[in-house]
Amino acid sequence: MLRILGKIQRIGIITEPVPARDEPALSEVGAQLKARIGERFGGSLAIREVDAGSCNGCELEIQMLGNPYYSIERFGVHFVASPRFADLLLVTGPVSRHMQAALLGTYAAMPEPRLVIAVGHCGADGGEFGTSYASCGAVANVIPVDAVIRGCPPTPLALMRGILEAIGQR
Amino acid sequence: MSAPTRVADLLARLQGSGLALQAQAGLAPAQLVTVAAQDWGRLAQEASALGWRWVSVWAQELDAEVGADGAAGEVGESGTVLQVNACFELGGAYLVARTRVPRAHPLLASHTPVYPGADRPERHVHDLLGVVFTDQPDRRRWTRHQAWSKSDHPLRRDFPAAGQPAELTPPDCHYSFLQAQGSGVYEIPVGPVHAGIIEPGHFRFQAVGETVLRLEQHLAYTHKGIEKIAEGRDAAGLARLAGRVSGDSTVAHAWAACMAMERAAALDVPERALWLRALLCERERVANHAGDMGAMLNDIGFAFGAMQFSRLREAWQRVSNEVFGHRFMMDVVVPGGVAMDLQPLWLPILRDEAQAMRQQVIKLMAIINNLTSVEDRVRGTGILKAEDAKALGCVGYVGRASGHDFDVRRDAPYAPYQNLSVKVPLHHYGDVNARARVRLEEMAASFDLIEALLDDLPGGPVLATWKGAAQGAEGLGLVEGWRGEILTYVRFGADGRVARFFPRDPSWTTWPALELLIHDNIVPDFPICNKSVNGSYSGADL
Numbered sequence: 001m002l003r004i005l006g007k008i009q010r011i012g013i014i015t016e017p018v019p020a021r022d023e024p025a026l027s028e029v030g031a032q033l034k035a036r037i038g039e040r041f042g043g044s045l046a047i048r049e050v051d052a053g054s055c056n057g058c059e060l061e062i063q064m065l066g067n068p069y070y071s072i073e074r075f076g077v078h079f080v081a082s083p084r085f086a087d088l089l090l091v092t093g094p095v096s097r098h099m100q101a102a103l104l105g106t107y108a109a110m111p112e113p114r115l116v117i118a119v120g121h122c123g124a125d126g127g128e129f130g131t132s133y134a135s136c137g138a139v140a141n142v143i144p145v146d147a148v149i150r151g152c153p154p155t156p157l158a159l160m161r162g163i164l165e166a167i168g169q170r
Numbered sequence: 171m172s173a174p175t176r177v178a179d180l181l182a183r184l185q186g187s188g189l190a191l192q193a194q195a196g197l198a199p200a201q202l203v204t205v206a207a208q209d210w211g212r213l214a215q216e217a218s219a220l221g222w223r224w225v226s227v228w229a230q231e232l233d234a235e236v237g238a239d240g241a242a243g244e245v246g247e248s249g250t251v252l253q254v255n256a257c258f259e260l261g262g263a264y265l266v267a268r269t270r271v272p273r274a275h276p277l278l279a280s281h282t283p284v285y286p287g288a289d290r291p292e293r294h295v296h297d298l299l300g301v302v303f304t305d306q307p308d309r310r311r312w313t314r315h316q317a318w319s320k321s322d323h324p325l326r327r328d329f330p331a332a333g334q335p336a337e338l339t340p341p342d343c344h345y346s347f348l349q350a351q352g353s354g355v356y357e358i359p360v361g362p363v364h365a366g367i368i369e370p371g372h373f374r375f376q377a378v379g380e381t382v383l384r385l386e387q388h389l390a391y392t393h394k395g396i397e398k399i400a401e402g403r404d405a406a407g408l409a410r411l412a413g414r415v416s417g418d419s420t421v422a423h424a425w426a427a428c429m430a431m432e433r434a435a436a437l438d439v440p441e442r443a444l445w446l447r448a449l450l451c452e453r454e455r456v457a458n459h460a461g462d463m464g465a466m467l468n469d470i471g472f473a474f475g476a477m478q479f480s481r482l483r484e485a486w487q488r489v490s491n492e493v494f495g496h497r498f499m500m501d502v503v504v505p506g507g508v509a510m511d512l513q514p515l516w517l518p519i520l521r522d523e524a525q526a527m528r529q530q531v532i533k534l535m536a537i538i539n540n541l542t543s544v545e546d547r548v549r550g551t552g553i554l555k556a557e558d559a560k561a562l563g564c565v566g567y568v569g570r571a572s573g574h575d576f577d578v579r580r581d582a583p584y585a586p587y588q589n590l591s592v593k594v595p596l597h598h599y600g601d602v603n604a605r606a607r608v609r610l611e612e613m614a615a616s617f618d619l620i621e622a623l624l625d626d627l628p629g630g631p632v633l634a635t636w637k638g639a640a641q642g643a644e645g646l647g648l649v650e651g652w653r654g655e656i657l658t659y660v661r662f663g664a665d666g667r668v669a670r671f672f673p674r675d676p677s678w679t680t681w682p683a684l685e686l687l688i689h690d691n692i693v694p695d696f697p698i699c700n701k702s703v704n705g706s707y708s709g710a711d712l
Contacts, residue, residue, distance in 0.1 A: 003540075007474075007533075008474070050363055051369050053391070053394055053708075054417070056369050056707070056708050057418070057420065057498060057500070058417070059367055059369060062367050064480070064483075066480070067477070067481060067483070069481070069484050079367060094394060096391065098316075098339065098390060101339065101341035102341065102391070106363055127414075129394045131332070133324055133332060133335055134317060134395030152500065153498075155491075
């Protein structure tokens with residue numbers, strides 16, 4: 001236990017300021033995110049993430065939002081297991097035809113008002129996979145989409161910025 | 171025994187038992203042989219008797235005269251044949267056996283009775299091309315859900331890539347899972363949408379109390395038609411698609427696809443490009459093992475370990491972004507080489523980073539190794555028996571944690587690995603702990619390799635001009651990705667366009683292992699068992 005505490009103390013808090021080239025800096029985006037979530041979501045934004053057929057690249061970056069550098073929970077953002085108490089649906093694509101019904105079901109299970117963000121080039125327009133016998137392409141081909149975060153995959157900072165913009169529209 | 175000797179041995183045995191076969195050139199480093207369709211089952215029996223591992227099966231529809239390749243067999247009305255290929259490996263020697271069946275009567279013996287690992291791949295070939303494996307013990311569909319009908323086969327020529335999908339593809343509610351019955355047996359259906367930020371798939375557990383009696387997977391939810399939409403792409407377009415077969419293995423899959431294309435086109439790739447590809451691939455291995463170590467510790471509720479390893483992964487990816495312009499190094503591997511050179515100023519920085527990361531992992535593990543609460547959850551959990559790993563042909567860290575000592579980089583080395591010493595860790599107990607140990611030791615081996623690659627990085631260009639490939643040219647790519655052996659087959663059609671692309675992710679071999687290793691474990695240990703294997707859904711669903 002002492003060694004764990006020692007390690008924690010030595011590493012200290014590494015949560016950013018990020019390198020200057022990331023504009024606007026994470027702290028700035030984070031502060032805005034926190035303020036807006038405070039105003040509009042009572043301090044807590046619950047996100048249900050659905051992989052509707054991605055290559056898993058987007059999932060890796062969305063998972064990274066929880067690492068100590070970004071630590072998105074400090075701004076009031078939680079990823080939740082049930083769509084029943086989610087405010088926002090974060091969908092990576094393309095939407096495979098085999099996932100179409102599951103995505104529609106997840107969307108239907110969310111309470112109103114609900115926001116949907118399509119993530120990645122594939123979520124935006126089908127990306128490298130497009131539309132085919134196996135793929136519905138863009139998320140917007142299956143459920144109404146409020147905002148899009150492009151990138152292949154979008155970086156954690158781009159994801160945070162995209163979420164901020166999407167909730168700002170409301 | 172050398173690779174050619176092993177191949178000669180197998181061919182002699184096959185001929186000795188009366189199989190009509192013909193050895194052919196092409197598909198190096200594998201030996202290509204054509205066999206008559208009626209001998210397909212016997213081929214597997216003989217290969218199995220000599221201890222060969224079953225690697226993969228893939229098929230394609232060809233004009234009868236193109237698909238002939240000296241193999242006997244009737245053609246039938248349509249004028250096309252379904253050519254079926256199966257790959258075997260022993261001690262680094264690869265053999266690709268090839269046969270053909272008429273499109274109208276595509277009947278072939280199954281390899282599954284001898285090689286259980288052939289089960290899902292054969293069902294995939296059936297669903298997409300309509301080859302009927304006559305004595306296949308499991309007649310259920312695998313990749314096909316409800317997006318196309320039983321009589322349609324998307325990889326056949328007359329099936330358009332757009333298909334004729336319904337407005338709404340119905341959910342796949344009636345897949346016939348095996349049932350366990352008896353007092354106190356209950357079912358837990360999980361997915362396709364999982365609780366965390368992970369890929370979709372369905373797990374059906376049958377349990378008694380906390381104990382898992384059986385697990386059955388129903389995957390292919392992320393089936394995106396990768397093999398079909400590859401058709402007609404140019405080489406650069408195929409490399410981009412290959413880099414998205416499984417995002418976490420973008421470097422390894424792009425490399426395997428480029429290797430297959432470059433062999434088909436007989437294109438020499440500059441030495442420096444090969445060194446850089448290996449550097450990218452080892453970086454990808456470290457990133458994923460570090461991330462998975464964190465995820466495994468997270469799954470047993472050990473937040474300290476989860477945070478520490480996710481911190482290391484983030485720092486590692488940031489350097490990838492700085493040096494190679496992308497956090498996962500996507501689209502850096504391109505046909506003919508790599509898309510960008512490594513600037514000299516990065517050499518000492520990358521070397522120092524590898525050294526620092528090595529020290530960080532050692533220090534972290536010095537803390538974690540001593541914790542009984544961690545040990546209690548990982549030792550003896552999720553044991554994959556050596557005989558099961560062998561039967562399923564498990565590769566990568568899953569195979570190596572259960573005594574299966576194979577690594578493409580060492581046993582069938584490709585440039586630049588033939589110039590390097592690759593340490594391949596081996597464990598025998600097959601539990602979560604063994605898989606974690608293998609991953610840690612593989613990270614250490616990768617740090618050594620990164621240092622060696624940087625020390626001996628040759629000069630010169632990093633890209634050879636892609637000049638196209640002849641119609642009918644084909645090639646095989648074999649790369650040790652972080653999950654294990656990736657096999658990629660590419661054949662070119664007219665105008666240098668891709669006619670067939672088949673990437674075999676190692677997850678095909680390890681998903682079935684998860685069904686076995688979870689047996690008799692408790693339900694709450696499923697997450698860590700799953701993470702210790704970490705199959706790619708996208709990579710296997712295609």
